Amino acid sequence: MRSRTVIAAVTAVLATSGLTALAAPAQAAEYSSALKLYGVQYDAPGRDDNRCSGGNTKNEYLTVKNYSRTTTVNLKGYVVKDATGNRFVFTNNHTLQPGDYIKLRGGNGTDSDANNVVYRNNCNFIWNNPGDTVYLYKPSGAGADSHSYTKTGSDPDNNGYVKFHG
Template sequence: MRKSTAGAALLAAVSTVALGVLTAAPAQAAEYQSALKIRGAQYDAPGADRNSCSSGNTSQEYLTLKNYSKTATINLRGYVVEDATGNTFTFTASHSLQPGDYVRLRGGNGTDSDAKNVVYRDNCNFMWNNDRDTIYLYKPSGSFSDVHAYSKSGNDGDGNGYISFHS
């Protein structure tokens, strides 16, 4: 039986590609290429939910975003936060996060403050579902910066309404 060197080369190339596909990183690992990540979420504000600007507790629901870079400052302008049903918030003002710094994106109304690390959504409705949701963070380019799905029963062991995603 005659062996074809072209056939052997093709088989080796296909085997290498197949091995590469089998050992490739999972699709969600792309999130770790971004320095800006979702640190955690207070998805269930303490107390009974009240969607009211004057007497509600939507400001107690928040998302913490952190700059995990050791050297780069990140300007949040243009970043978008979204939930599974399409509710969105876009950072329209410049807000710079130094390496290791964080910001809390809160519901309700208030004064954004770099000194207090807070940005308000200026919306008195809750954004995150209390039982389960998915939180998407998009870069200004539209690509993913980070994404996390959660459920109260699966991720919140102590039942306090807060989940950590990155330490």
């Protein structure tokens, strides 16, 4: 009862002073996962070239970060998808310490926890340059995080990179 009275009083003071309360971002309330999509390099620098040898798909990447302060997370079983159903499953153990991140890159390469990189071993681009939606699912199938972007609305400096979380 007391908290409702305090909230009502604060709301009344803000309303009469012309101020509004700052709400938490909707994304924060939607998912309670330690892993979040940090950002995406959706447009690899240079002319798009998806040849496995000499192409630039390895320069297109998604960064996934562990935002927990105390929990180490194993990526094995996590799934990344786009709006059209392209998907990647982390099939190997890749552990992220609190505050650590990993870049999921296109193209072929050698996965490395030490270098914070996992390769999709697929030379096709996954993220659409005009816009896309990126989904991260837990091994249970529950949503961990998701974000949509558009080249014109989400990338004001036109560098092909969109940051979702700080």
